[in-house]
Amino acid sequence: MQTISRPIPNINPIFDEFDMLYAQLSEKHPAKRLIPTVYRRAFKPLVELFEDYGYEGSQNIAYKRTRSPKTRVKSDNSVIVCFSSGKDSIATVEHYLQEDYKVYLYHLKHINPPLHDECVQAQKLADFWGIPIFIDTIKLSGQHDYVEHPMKNMIIANGALQYGIREGIGTNIAFGNYTTSSLSDDNFEFCGGDDIEMWEIYDQIISTIIPDFKMNVILDNVAETLETVCPQKELLDMSVSCLGRASMRKYWHDWVLNKFGINLPQHRCGRCYKCCIEYIYMTDHDLQEYSEDYYKYCLNNLKKNLDREDGYSHTEDEVWNHYFFNYDKERSKYYGKCGQQSK
Numbered sequence: 001m002q003t004i005s006r007p008i009p010n011i012n013p014i015f016d017e018f019d020m021l022y023a024q025l026s027e028k029h030p031a032k033r034l035i036p037t038v039y040r041r042a043f044k045p046l047v048e049l050f051e052d053y054g055y056e057g058s059q060n061i062a063y064k065r066t067r068s069p070k071t072r073v074k075s076d077n078s079v080i081v082c083f084s085s086g087k088d089s090i091a092t093v094e095h096y097l098q099e100d101y102k103v104y105l106y107h108l109k110h111i112n113p114p115l116h117d118e119c120v121q122a123q124k125l126a127d128f129w130g131i132p133i134f135i136d137t138i139k140l141s142g143q144h145d146y147v148e149h150p151m152k153n154m155i156i157a158n159g160a161l162q163y164g165i166r167e168g169i170g171t172n173i174a175f176g177n178y179t180t181s182s183l184s185d186d187n188f189e190f191c192g193g194d195d196i197e198m199w200e201i202y203d204q205i206i207s208t209i210i211p212d213f214k215m216n217v218i219l220d221n222v223a224e225t226l227e228t229v230c231p232q233k234e235l236l237d238m239s240v241s242c243l244g245r246a247s248m249r250k251y252w253h254d255w256v257l258n259k260f261g262i263n264l265p266q267h268r269c270g271r272c273y274k275c276c277i278e279y280i281y282m283t284d285h286d287l288q289e290y291s292e293d294y295y296k297y298c299l300n301n302l303k304k305n306l307d308r309e310d311g312y313s314h315t316e317d318e319v320w321n322h323y324f325f326n327y328d329k330e331r332s333k334y335y336g337k338c339g340q341q342s343k
Contacts, residue, residue: 002142
């Protein structure tokens with residue numbers, strides 16, 4: 001089981017309970033009845049959602065309601081962006097800067113141990129924009145059984161919210177998630193923390209404690225991120241939008257260069273689904289050199305990823321539409337008239 005601890009104590013018991021729930025959910029064993037009935041009234045929707053996937057509540061943990069934390073809001077036009085240094089969080093920052101918000105960045109170090117270069121790039125991006133960043137830290141011990149822990153983003157949001165309260169910035173936070181996210185058949189196996197329904201439940205829970213809390217998810221889908229970030233080479237090179245381990249990323253980056261003759265942006269493995277989506281989009285928008293062999297390699301990787309998630313084989317159209325490209329696949333370099341027709 002994975003455990004979680006913070007150098008800076010949580011400011012309210014509700015955040016301790018999220019940490020506890022994170023730890024209890026770190027192993028996928030329904031027989032162990034992992035979901036607690038903590039603060040049942042507020043947590044009930046979250047508990048029920050988890051129970052739909054076979055997790056049952058058994059523990060009764062008392063919750064003592066305390067006064068809401070006081071906030072000294074500097075400006076109604078301030079927002080704290082939960083910032084990973086990936087393309088989605090960069091697109092979110094760009095949106096708020098264009099809307100003339102006072103933007104603050106919150107980065108939680110060590111929440112993604114294999115991606116240890118995220119913190120360095122987050123600081124570089126903050127310097128690029130000239131905006132404040134708070135580097136928080138967390139200590140994780142042990143292992144969890146998920147591709148991505150379903151409560152990871154909630155833990156990040158908790159830290160950003162407490163940062164805003166402590167610094168008097170306010171309780172208006174934003175995340176680079178998508179409003180089109182929805183529950184999959186196995187929400188606990190594949191990136192469950194990105195699910196919009198889980199965000200709505202999180203919002204309900206926190207709002208019972210902090211009534212003026214506001215959670216913002218402003219990106220519709222991956223197309224909005226790609227449109228914002230891909231044409232800006234400097235931002236693209238500083239971003240860490242890759243699921244490959246940092247220690248192996250250069251090796252795979254060079255493998256793509258040697259095998260296909262394609263020099264990808266920095267911090268890319270060229271093999272994960274995020275790198276494959278980025279290459280296809282950039283190629284079809286004349287931002288990256290086209291290699292038919294590598295394009296097919298990326299399409300095949302996306303299909304394998306989706307087939308594994310859903311447990312069955314998808315058609316080319318299903319794969320294309322799933323990843324929310326904002327153009328018809330016939331306009332692509334590979335499927336379209338200027339490329340070889342699929343076989």
